[in-house]
Amino acid sequence: MPPEQPRQGSHEHVPVPVPVPEGVLEEELALLYDEAPFGYLSTTPDGYVVRVNATLCTWLGFGADELLGLHLTDLLTAGGRIYHETHYAPMVQMQGFVREIAVDLVRADRSRLPVLLNATLVRTPDGEPRLVRVAVFDATQRRAYERELVRARDEQGAELKARAEQAASATATVSQIIDAATNTLLIATDADMIVTHFNRGAEQMLGHAAEDVVGRPSAGILGVEETRRQADALGVTPESAIIVAALVRHGRPRDWRITTRSGETRTMSLSFTEIRDGQRLIGYLCAGEDVSVRLRIEAAQAAALARELESVARLQEADRMKDEVVSTISHELRTPIASIRGYGELLADGDLGELTAAQSGAVEKMLRNAARLSALVEDLLHLDRIGSADEVPLHLVPHDLAALVVEARDSLDQLARGRDVTLDVRVPDEPVLVLSDAQALERVVLNLGDNALKFTHDGGTVTLTVAATDAGCVLTVADTGIGMSEEDRTRARGRFYRSSEAYRLAVPGTGLGLSVVDAIVAAHGGSMEVESTLGVGTSVTVVFPTSDAAAVGATA
């Protein structure tokens, strides 16, 4: 090893003694001591002031001579004195120094000067405590700054605490709301489908306790098989992230068949939504309800409705068949009745030979009953035509109502034969044209006339009147018969309705007559009025509209 050489070119500082005139440095030090920007004081080991610099005297407003001999605690506040005894003095005595002890010094004018004390215990060469040197820093600004810092820190702390409490309270509220929904299943998961919240509704519906499922994959609750089935239905691969994304996209609730903890299978209507924190996906929320009961009720209701519709259809079919039977029978009866009546009239007229009085009576009864049968058949056929859904349109042409009434008189005379009832027909000389179906119009006249005759005692009168008025063509059939109560009168138009008097007096009839008239008149655009007084008689007035076409037809 070569001997160590002084390094060339190094910038090591080499102190060069500068000559200073004798006494100058001592003077400088004294000035520095007195006029430094710090307060200095020295005390005995037990705290009595033995020296103090000018700066501190100025700060405190005391003369140096006033401070000498005082105890350090004489310059402190009461709290500072305790602090001095419990901390400052023990620390100086035990560790030999203190650093930056913050106290207030009391000035001559009793105002306070916040300061920091740095103290050092000076020992004699043999280790005995000799002096304590104390440097005093004015801490007014620093103390204010510290207070400001502490205040800011406390405020910040309080704000953070308040915010944390607010957040905690909001969380608690949400939790309570979620748990209060006992009829709604709510399962929250994180983004990896691990259950993070399982509300009370979910517990009740699925039988799992929240603490058993939170922290586990949601597939364990929903069922792997069922999840696969849902994936198939949505047309996605059975991978949990893909399924849940598809369910979220689907948007609407879907029915899931889920096996509860007790092994029961229930149908849950579940919908899935994403939970996001701003843009970040943090989990999913599955909300749903148990629809098992609802589905059962709905199924039962549907079955009941189907049964009801079926029986309605059956009833409608039965009704239609009945109508058909009635219609067919009526048609089939018409021809033989017409034949019976034709031959009966030949017999009655003596065309087939002279009859004895007894034979004439029998033939007359035959004819009367045949006429009644005929009228019944006609009534049924009219009702069938007018009342059925596939109504056959009436063939309306102008007919002279007056002539029709005069013609009907023969038929009515026949019905009244053997009865002492006066049949009075009053028609004008001019034709009263009604745009009508001939057969229907004839039924109106015959039914009203037949009714009047049936309910009129011997010695009574039935009056048929035809008149052309401003209101229309009027046919009135009035009798002096048994009449009807007000109740019977209002119900007389009803099909098959027969008055209580008719029953009491055993007047034959079907109760169809007046309803057939009413239906026909209505089909012709006319109206029917029934007036009646019990025991006095009944008057039925039918009004057909006067038609311009009727007038044209009449002149043609």
Add this chain to the structure above:
Amino acid sequence: MSAIARHGVSLSGPEDGQPMMFAHGFGCDQSMWRYVAPAFADRYRVITFDHVGSGGSDVSAYDPDKYSTNAGYAADVVEIVRELDLHDVVFVGHSVSSMIGALAVIEAPERFDRLVMVSPSPRYIDDGDYTGGFSPEDIDELLESLSSNFLGWSAAMAPVIVGNPDRPALGEELTASFCRMDPDIARRFATTTFLSDNRADLPMVGVPTLVLQCSRDAIAPAAVGRYVADTIPGATLVQLDATGHCPNLSAPEETITAIEGFLRQRVAP
């Protein structure tokens, strides 16, 4: 955890020596006795310990309710005495621990032989004819001073307040100090100490008692020491030349001599 571990109990001296237990006051810890306690370790079984919250104690055992009264601290003293199965204990308490010792003696008189009260005060706040030396405002000011000053607090705030990254050791030096204490506990201990009133307990102290009174004690004035000595039956008052509140630090020799003199006294049974 045993009371011995909880309180960082230190034992020295002959195992069969009479037990002599030293308790520190508000401020520092058992090292307050380091100039005095060793002087007795030749004859006495010397026990020093830290109150919970101070020095090397288990801070996690700090219970604000328990330590809101001096009785809470006294219960710890009795617990240590029982755990070590000590009898005929000479209890030496400094400052507030003189009162804690008085309460321990009242609590378990069968365990104690004598009581030494160094700079005691049964009540720091003036009350009618009684002069404790402080007003409630003074105590508030102390608490304020603790809050804005305490060493533990300095440690917490040092990086911000000192603002001197070139001297990171400053903060460490302060907190490594033997007087370190959690600032919240310090504040509570100060509150318990300086708002306490144990005047009514003093007549119940049933063991020979020595009261050591310093001159110029800024915390416990001479009149308070006299009051204590007058109120405890048969108590002896010794006025020390030492000044301040901590003769155990500022005048250990005088303190030792006074205690030894008291222990030599024959006490009528």
